[in-house]
Amino acid sequence: MKPGEFIPPMLAxxxxxxxxxxxxxxxxxxxxxxxxxxxxxxxxIYSRQGQELLRHYPVLKxxxxxxxxxxxxxAELVAWTPEGPSFSGLMSQDPHTPLMLMVFDCLYSHGxxxxxxxxxxxxxxxxxxxxxxxxxxxxxxVAGAGEAYFAAVKAEGLEGVLAKRxxxxxxxxxxxxxxxxxxxxxxxxFWAISQKQVEDGRWYWTVAERTNRGQWHxxxxxxxxxGIPVDPTVTLLSPPIAVELLFRERTREGRLRHAKxxxxxxxxxxxxxxxxxxxxxxxxxxxxxxxxxxxxxxDRSRK
Numbered sequence: 001m002k003p004g005e006f007i008p009p010m011l012a013x014x015x016x017x018x019x020x021x022x023x024x025x026x027x028x029x030x031x032x033x034x035x036x037x038x039x040x041x042x043x044x045i046y047s048r049q050g051q052e053l054l055r056h057y058p059v060l061k062x063x064x065x066x067x068x069x070x071x072x073x074x075a076e077l078v079a080w081t082p083e084g085p086s087f088s089g090l091m092s093q094d095p096h097t098p099l100m101l102m103v104f105d106c107l108y109s110h111g112x113x114x115x116x117x118x119x120x121x122x123x124x125x126x127x128x129x130x131x132x133x134x135x136x137x138x139x140x141x142v143a144g145a146g147e148a149y150f151a152a153v154k155a156e157g158l159e160g161v162l163a164k165r166x167x168x169x170x171x172x173x174x175x176x177x178x179x180x181x182x183x184x185x186x187x188x189x190f191w192a193i194s195q196k197q198v199e200d201g202r203w204y205w206t207v208a209e210r211t212n213r214g215q216w217h218x219x220x221x222x223x224x225x226x227g228i229p230v231d232p233t234v235t236l237l238s239p240p241i242a243v244e245l246l247f248r249e250r251t252r253e254g255r256l257r258h259a260k261x262x263x264x265x266x267x268x269x270x271x272x273x274x275x276x277x278x279x280x281x282x283x284x285x286x287x288x289x290x291x292x293x294x295x296x297x298x299d300r301s302r303k
Contacts, residue, residue, distance in 0.1 A: 074107060109128070186247055206218055
C-alpha cells in the first residue's frame with residue numbers, strides 16, 4: 001500500500017436517529033461521489049469502487065499542481081448547481097457544472113500513514129497537508145451538537161450528516177459504527193400503478209405521479225411489501241395504490257433517487273386525484289406502514 005494506489009474508503013453505518021455526544025464530530029454528508037485522492041508520482045482520484053475519476057472529470061487534473069507531495073486524502077466530489085449540491089448534476093458530466101472536492105480526512109502525508117491515528121489528529125494532519133482553494137475545500141463541522149447540526153443541515157435541504165468518533169482510527173473498506181450517518185430524507189405521496197416480477201422472483205410496484213396533462217410519469221419502482229398478496233395475472237393496478245415514499249432527491253428527469261416505501265393505502269380515489277387531499281395527512285383507506293429502519297412491515301392491508 002503506497003501513495004498513488006487505490007485505498008478503499010471507510011464507510012458509515014446508518015443511525016436510526018440523530019444524537020449528540022461531546023466525543024463525536026459532526027459534518028455535512030455531501031451528495032456526490034466518494035473520492036480517494038491518491039498522489040504518488042502521479043495524481044489519481046478513485047471512486048468508492050476504485051474507478052479513475054480523472055477519466056470522467058478531467059478538470060480535476062488541475063489539482064496535481066496543488067498537491068506536489070505524496071498524500072492520500074478522503075473526500076467527496078460534489079457538483080454545484082444554482083439549487084445547491086446536485087447528484088444528478090454530477091451524473092450529467094456537464095463541463096459547465098462547477099465541481100468541488102470536499103476533503104474530510106488525511107490517510108497519508110509527510111511520509112507517514114495515519115490510519116491508526118485518531119480522527120482528531122488526522123484532521124490536524126489534513127490542515128497541514130493541503131491549502132484549500134480552487135477545486136478543493138476542507139469540510140467543516142462541529143463537535144458535540146449532533147441534533148442541532150442535523151436540524152440546520154436538513155433545513156438547508158442537504159443530504160444529511162456524518163457523525164464520527166473523534167478517537168476513531170481509519171478502517172479502509174470497512175463499514176463500522178465509528179462513523180454513522182443521519183439521512184435527511186424527503187417524503188411524498190405517489191401512486192403505485194402497476195406491478196411486475198423481476199429475475200430474482202421479487203415483485204415490484206411501478207410508482208408514478210400525474211403530470212399537468214393528466215398522464216402518468218414514472219418516478220421509481222419499489223418492492224411490494226412482505227405480506228401483500230400479489231395476483232400474477234394482473235399487471236395494471238386498478239385502482240392504483242397510494243404510497244408514501246422517502247427519497248434523497250429528484251433528478252432533472254423527475255425521478256426519485258434512493259426511494260424507499262414508508263407506507264401505503266388502498267383507496268378508491270380516482271386515479272387522476274392526488275393521493276393526499278388538502279385536509280388530510282394520509283389518504284383514505286386501509287394500508288400499512290414500514291418502520292424507519294425498513295424492517296418488518298406493520299400490515300394493515302385490506303383482506
